[in-house]
Amino acid sequence: MAALTTSVFAGVGKAAIAQPRAPTSVRALGRSFGLRCQVRAPRLYATCVRSSLETEKKGDPTTPDYRVFFNHKSTTVSPWHNIPLHAGDGLYNFVAEIPKQTSAKFEVATDEPRTPIKQDIKKGKLRFYPYNIDWNYGLLPQTWEDPAHTNRDTNAAGDNDPVDVVEIGSASAETGGVYKVKVLGVYAMIDDGELDWKVIAIRADDPKADSVNDIEDVEREFPGELQKVYEWFRDYKIPDGKPANAFGFNNKAQNRAFALDVIEETHRFWLDLVSGKRENTEDLSLF
Numbered sequence: 001m002a003a004l005t006t007s008v009f010a011g012v013g014k015a016a017i018a019q020p021r022a023p024t025s026v027r028a029l030g031r032s033f034g035l036r037c038q039v040r041a042p043r044l045y046a047t048c049v050r051s052s053l054e055t056e057k058k059g060d061p062t063t064p065d066y067r068v069f070f071n072h073k074s075t076t077v078s079p080w081h082n083i084p085l086h087a088g089d090g091l092y093n094f095v096a097e098i099p100k101q102t103s104a105k106f107e108v109a110t111d112e113p114r115t116p117i118k119q120d121i122k123k124g125k126l127r128f129y130p131y132n133i134d135w136n137y138g139l140l141p142q143t144w145e146d147p148a149h150t151n152r153d154t155n156a157a158g159d160n161d162p163v164d165v166v167e168i169g170s171a172s173a174e175t176g177g178v179y180k181v182k183v184l185g186v187y188a189m190i191d192d193g194e195l196d197w198k199v200i201a202i203r204a205d206d207p208k209a210d211s212v213n214d215i216e217d218v219e220r221e222f223p224g225e226l227q228k229v230y231e232w233f234r235d236y237k238i239p240d241g242k243p244a245n246a247f248g249f250n251n252k253a254q255n256r257a258f259a260l261d262v263i264e265e266t267h268r269f270w271l272d273l274v275s276g277k278r279e280n281t282e283d284l285s286l287f
Contacts, residue, residue, distance in 0.1 A: 053077075055176035061119075064126060067109075068117040068176045078287060079176070080108050080115045080162055081274065085142040085267055087180045091204050092263070094165050094181040096173035098137040103129040106175055108139060110161065110284050117176055130239040134232065135166045136173035140199065143266040144273055147282065151188075151195050154248035159194035160282055163266050166198050166229055168222060169206035180204040185215030185226075186259035188248035189233055197262055198233060200226070200253060214256045226253050 052072075059066040070079045077083075079095045087093045097106045097117055105120040105127040112118075120127040145158030167173065167181060181201040189196045200218065202209050211221050218226055230251060234244045272278035274286050 053083075053178060062126075064119070064121055066119060068106075069114060070116070070176065076114045078115045078285070079117070079178075080110060080139070080141055081287065083141040083178060085140060085263070087204075090182070091180045092183055092201070093141055094136075094138055094167060094179045094201060094203075095141055096136050096138040096167070096177040096179065097175060098133055099172045099175060100134060100136045101132045101172065103132050105129060108162065113285050113287065115285055129236055131236075134228065135168050138165050138167070138173070139163060140165055140263060140266075142270050143263060144270040145195060145197065145266055146269040146273070146278065147194070148278070149269065151248075154188050154190060154195055156190050156193060156195035156248075158266075158269070159191065159196045160284075161196070162270075163197050163199055163263060165201050167201050167203060168218070168225055168229075169203040169208070171203065171206065173203075182209055182212070183256055183259050183263065184212055184218055185253045185255055186262055187230065187233070187253050190246040190248060195248075197266070198229070199259055199263070200229065215253050216255075218253075229253075 054071045056069045056071050056076075057066070058069060070077050070082075083093055083095060085092060095108070097108065098104065106117050107120055108115050109118045139162040141162065143163040145161055145163060147158050147160045150157045165181065167179070168184075173179060181203055183199055183201050185200045187198040187200070189198050200215065202212055208221050212218055215226070230247065230253070234247065234251075236245075238244055269278070273280060273284070280286060
C-alpha cells in the first residue's frame with residue numbers, strides 16, 4: 001500500500017517553562033529540520049516544537065507491518081521523544097493511539113527507531129480489545145514508567161511504557177493526532193504486578209473543558225464516568241481468561257495535584273533514560 005500522509009497536529013505550542021540552552025550541535029540539527037528546538041536533557045537530547053506535524057501511514061493496516069510515522073517535511077520524528085510534554089498554560093500534549101469506540105490495540109512502538117504507532121500483536125495475530133473502548137486513549141510524550149522504580153504507595157514497579165491517558169471528551173481523536181489536554185486525575189492500575197498509571201484528561205477544546213478542573217468535577221459533569229473507566233480497565237482482560245486488573249488507593253482515582261506529581265516524576269524518569277543517567281537495559285529506542 002502506498003504511504004498516506006495526513007496533517008493531524010492539533011495546536012501544540014511552545015512549552016511555558018524555562019529550557020536549558022541547546023548545545024551548538026543540537027541547535028544545528030533543529031535548524032536542519034526547519035524546527036525550533038529545545039533541550040530537555042542538557043547536551044544530549046532535543047525536543048522539536050513546530051506548528052505543524054504530519055503522520056505517514058505505511059503498509060497494509062490489516063497486517064502486522066502497518067505503521068504510523070510522524071514527519072516534519074522529510075524528517076521522521078518520534079512521538080514519544082520529540083513532542084514536548086508541556087503544551088503551555090498548564091496543559092499537556094496527548095498523543096492519541098486508539099480512538100474512542102474502536103477496539104484495535106494501537107500503541108507506540110517504544111523499541112523501534114522513531115517509535116511509530118503500530119498495532120500490538122498477541123499470539124502472532126493483531127490484537128483487539130474484546131469490546132470497544134469508550135474513550136480516546138494514548139500517551140503523554142516524554143514520560144516513562146521506570147521498571148526499576150518501585151512506587152511506595154502501590155509496592156509496584158513501572159511497566160516500561162510512557163504514561164497512558166484516558167481522554168474523556170466528546171470528540172473522537174485520530175490515531176496519531178496530538179491534542180492539548182487538561183489533566184484531571186489519575187488511576188493507579190496494577191497489571192500483572194506492574195504499575196500502569198491511567199491519567200484522566202479532557203481535550204482543551206472540549207465544550208465541557210472549562211467546567212472540569214479536578215477529579216471531583218468529573219463526577220459532577222460526567223456522572224458515573226470514573227466508575228466506567230475503572231470497570232473497563234479492571235475487566236477488559238477477563239474475556240481472555242486472565243484475572244481482573246488491580247488498582248491502588250482503594251480503587252479510587254486520585255486528584256489533579258497527585259496526577260501532576262506522577263507526570264513530573266515519570267518525566268524525570270524519561271530524562272534520566274534519554275540522558276544516559278539511567279542505563280537503557282530495556283533496549284528501548286531513544287530516537
